[in-house]
Amino acid sequence: MQDAEAERKRRQRKRSMAIAWILAALVVLFFIVTIVRLGGHVLDRPA
Amino acid sequence: MSDTTVQAIPEKYDVALGGDVADYVALLKPRVMFLVVFTALVGLVAAPGTMHPVLAVAALICIAVGAGASGALNMWYDADIDARMARTAARPVPQGAITPQEALTFGSVLAGFSVICLGLMANWVAAALLAFTIAFYVFVYTMWLKRATPQNIVIGGAAGALPPMIGWAAATGTVSPESFVLFLIIFMWTPPHFWALALTRARDYERAGVPMLPVTHGADETRRQILIYSLILAPLGMVPSVMGFGGMLYTVVASILGAFFVLFAVDCYRTREGEAADRAAKHLFAYSVLYLFLLFTALLVEQGFGINGGSVLPLSWPL
Numbered sequence: 001m002q003d004a005e006a007e008r009k010r011r012q013r014k015r016s017m018a019i020a021w022i023l024a025a026l027v028v029l030f031f032i033v034t035i036v037r038l039g040g041h042v043l044d045r046p047a
Numbered sequence: 048m049s050d051t052t053v054q055a056i057p058e059k060y061d062v063a064l065g066g067d068v069a070d071y072v073a074l075l076k077p078r079v080m081f082l083v084v085f086t087a088l089v090g091l092v093a094a095p096g097t098m099h100p101v102l103a104v105a106a107l108i109c110i111a112v113g114a115g116a117s118g119a120l121n122m123w124y125d126a127d128i129d130a131r132m133a134r135t136a137a138r139p140v141p142q143g144a145i146t147p148q149e150a151l152t153f154g155s156v157l158a159g160f161s162v163i164c165l166g167l168m169a170n171w172v173a174a175a176l177l178a179f180t181i182a183f184y185v186f187v188y189t190m191w192l193k194r195a196t197p198q199n200i201v202i203g204g205a206a207g208a209l210p211p212m213i214g215w216a217a218a219t220g221t222v223s224p225e226s227f228v229l230f231l232i233i234f235m236w237t238p239p240h241f242w243a244l245a246l247t248r249a250r251d252y253e254r255a256g257v258p259m260l261p262v263t264h265g266a267d268e269t270r271r272q273i274l275i276y277s278l279i280l281a282p283l284g285m286v287p288s289v290m291g292f293g294g295m296l297y298t299v300v301a302s303i304l305g306a307f308f309v310l311f312a313v314d315c316y317r318t319r320e321g322e323a324a325d326r327a328a329k330h331l332f333a334y335s336v337l338y339l340f341l342l343f344t345a346l347l348v349e350q351g352f353g354i355n356g357g358s359v360l361p362l363s364w365p366l
Contacts, residue, residue: 004064011065011066011067014067014068015065015067015068015071018068029105029108032101033101033102033105033168036099036101037102037168
């Protein structure tokens with residue numbers, strides 16, 4: 001019974017870590033894509 | 048236990064434990080994802096014009112995730128069939144590692160996410176094509192054709208043939224005759240590829256109640272159909288050369304590969320008895336994978352490295 005509980009927690013932790021890494025990767029991807037799509041305009045400032 | 052009953056869930060896959068990360072990865076059908084990404088990359092590189100490499104990679108990630116979502120939704124719906132076939136019985140849903148509800152949710156979220164992201168990062172033509180591909184694979188192939196007709200993989204093969212068009216659309220925002228030819232090549236390649244596999248696994252399909260051609264029309268008719276499709280595929284592989292986006296390298300590779308495809312199909316057609324028949328079908332199946340990979344690699348090399356008048360670099364660095 002304890003083994004099953006330990007295994008359940010281990011899997012939950014692995015799933016949580018995977019989700020965390022994927023979310024972090026998405027943040028980086030969206031940031032880079034935004035910069036690329038904005039191109040040089042990101043530095044434009046109104047006069 | 049009879050052959051037709053769903054396998055008992057092993058203790059180590061107690062549903063209460065929840066699935067492991069590897070089980071969720073398996074839901075995405077990684078090998079299919081690789082083929083989808085590869086053919087989409089060829090479509091993207093072969094397309095005229097330039098695309099920023101970051102956006103190209105982002106588009107390919109979206110297409111890969113969309114393909115994975117299709118796989119997860121397919122495994123959700125087909126869990127009963129998968130449990131009865133030796134090739135698929137170890138998949139996460141029939142094993143009980145992931146519940147059907149989890150697979151459905153996982154696939155649906157990824158499908159929506161991939162389509163929206165592709166629309167935002169590339170364009171909405173590519174996103175619409177990706178959405179159509181996922182919907183066609185899930186609703187038309189998985190839910191309808193697969194259990195209804197021996198033409199299941201012929202018509203359903205359209206879903207697997209669309210990725211080069213999606214890649215092309217991601218780069219150009221359009222659908223063109225050239226990208227449609229790439230679609231047609233994979234579309235005509237799919238029947239001999241899958242029927243060669245089905246010839247060796249007819250009993251499996253029969254047990255699962257899937258009306259594959261060898262089950263409904265017999266092995267001889269399947270071999271005849273394989274030969275017909277192969278005879279259409281070989282010259283079709285040359286069409287990119289005729290249209291001008293396949294150069295000398297592609298022409299040579301496509302003609303040699305096409306000739307060998309027909310030879311393997313003829314061997315499969317003529318060898319009908321015993322282990323030799325099984326071996327001929329397996330050889331054709333293995334060769335069909337190599338055929339598509341090398342054919343598209345030739346196009347990728349030509350277009351990617353600017354042979355045949357293509358751009359020296361297919362992707363631009365505008366920053």
